[in-house]
Amino acid sequence: KQEVTQIPAALSVPEGENLVLNCSFTDSAIYNLQWFRQDPGKGLTSLLLIQSSQREQTSGRLNASLDKSSGRSTLYIAASQPGDSATYLCAVLNTGGFKTIFGAGTRLFVKA
Amino acid sequence: DVKVTQSSRYLVKRTGEKVFLECVQDMDHENMFWYRQDPGLGLRLIYFSYDVKMKEKGDIPEGYSVSREKKERFSLILESASTNQTSMYLCASSSRTAYHEQYFGPGTRLTVT
Numbered sequence: 001k002q003e004v005t006q007i008p009a010a011l012s013v014p015e016g017e018n019l020v021l022n023c024s025f026t027d028s029a030i031y032n033l034q035w036f037r038q039d040p041g042k043g044l045t046s047l048l049l050i051q052s053s054q055r056e057q058t059s060g061r062l063n064a065s066l067d068k069s070s071g072r073s074t075l076y077i078a079a080s081q082p083g084d085s086a087t088y089l090c091a092v093l094n095t096g097g098f099k100t101i102f103g104a105g106t107r108l109f110v111k112a
Numbered sequence: 113d114v115k116v117t118q119s120s121r122y123l124v125k126r127t128g129e130k131v132f133l134e135c136v137q138d139m140d141h142e143n144m145f146w147y148r149q150d151p152g153l154g155l156r157l158i159y160f161s162y163d164v165k166m167k168e169k170g171d172i173p174e175g176y177s178v179s180r181e182k183k184e185r186f187s188l189i190l191e192s193a194s195t196n197q198t199s200m201y202l203c204a205s206s207s208r209t210a211y212h213e214q215y216f217g218p219g220t221r222l223t224v225t
Contacts, residue, residue, distance in 0.1 A: 004154070032212055043116070043202055043216035044155075089154065093212050098162075099170065100214065102147075102154040 002027045002094055006103035013080055014111050021075040021106045023090030028068045031097070035064050035075050036089040038105065044089065048075070052095070080110045115139070116217035118203055124223045131190040133220050135203030141215075142208040144186035146170075146178060149200040149219070161186055162208070193224045 003026045013019050023033070032051050036044040048057045048064040050073070056065040063076040077084060089105040119134035135144065143162050147155040147170075157170030159178040167178050175197060179187040186205075190197055200221050204214040 009152075034212070041121075041219065041221070043218045044204075044214075045216070046213065049212065091155075098160065098168070098211070099157050100212065102156075104152050104154040 002030075002092060002101045004090055004092055004101050004103040006088075006090055006106050008106060009104065010107040010109070012109040012111065015080060015082060017080050017110075019077050019080055019108075021077070021088050021090075021108070023073040023075070023103055025071045025073075025092050025101075027094060028071055029095045030068065031093045031095045033064075033066055033073050034091045034093075034100075035062075035073075036091060038087045038089060040086075047088075077108075080108075082110050082112045084108060085110050116203055116205055116215050118201075118217040118220050120220050121218060122221050122223075124225065125190075125193050126225055127194060129190075129193050129224075131193050131222065131224075133188040133190075133201055133203075133222070135186045135188070135205075135217055136184055137186075137205040137215070138184065139205065139207070139215070140183065141205035142183070143206045143211060143214075144180065145204040145206075145214065146176075146186065146188045147202045147204065148172070149202055155202060158188065193222075195224050198222060198224045 035047045050066045061078040087105040090103040146158040160168045161180045177189045203217040206214045
């Protein structure tokens with residue numbers, strides 16, 4: 001059974017710092033992996049999607065990497081800003097499955 | 113822009129009440145999902161629908177039912193609300209050709225007292 005774990009559960013950094021959020025999954029037979037952002041009391045917004053055949057995806061200051069063999073993904077945020085404060089969730093879709101499995105998220109706070 | 117709307121942002125109900133949560137999407141998506149989100153547990157799939165009148169159970173369907181009479185609308189029903197169903201409920205939709213690209217609604221925070 002696929003399990004997705006995100007560490008740390010919460011992170012507080014000063015503005016301008018580069019940071020890495022971690023995601024690990026137990027079953028490497030994934031179709032894709034997504035990173036989402038969730039603002040307090042809101043729904044999820046997709047940030048980056050990495051297909052199983054890809055190693056990384058970039059969007060602006062965000063870079064997500066995928067290492068299927070080790071069951072890990074990282075989300076790198078460059079030059080963090082207070083507006084980046086949110087919860088970041090990692091989710092995987094298994095090959096041949098229809099259920100997206102979500103991690104519990106990392107709550108990020110960027111201090112001005 | 114894809115828009116997924118949910119009927120209420122906040123809802124307070126009493127134990128034993130029948131509760132309806134409505135979700136509407138405007139992009140003609142075939143797939144619709146209901147999740148609940150609890151601290152430390154992430155999102156868990158309650159039910160999934162891939163077409164009108166079609167449904168599949170997710171990981172935690174107990175205590176819930178769903179209805180999809182029209183393509184754009186997916187309803188989650190709590191037959192007899194209980195305090196352990198206090199949670200954030202999120203609806204999502206996606207197209208058949210891009211199943212994984214789920215678009216989420218803003219969520220309904222349900223409190224059962």
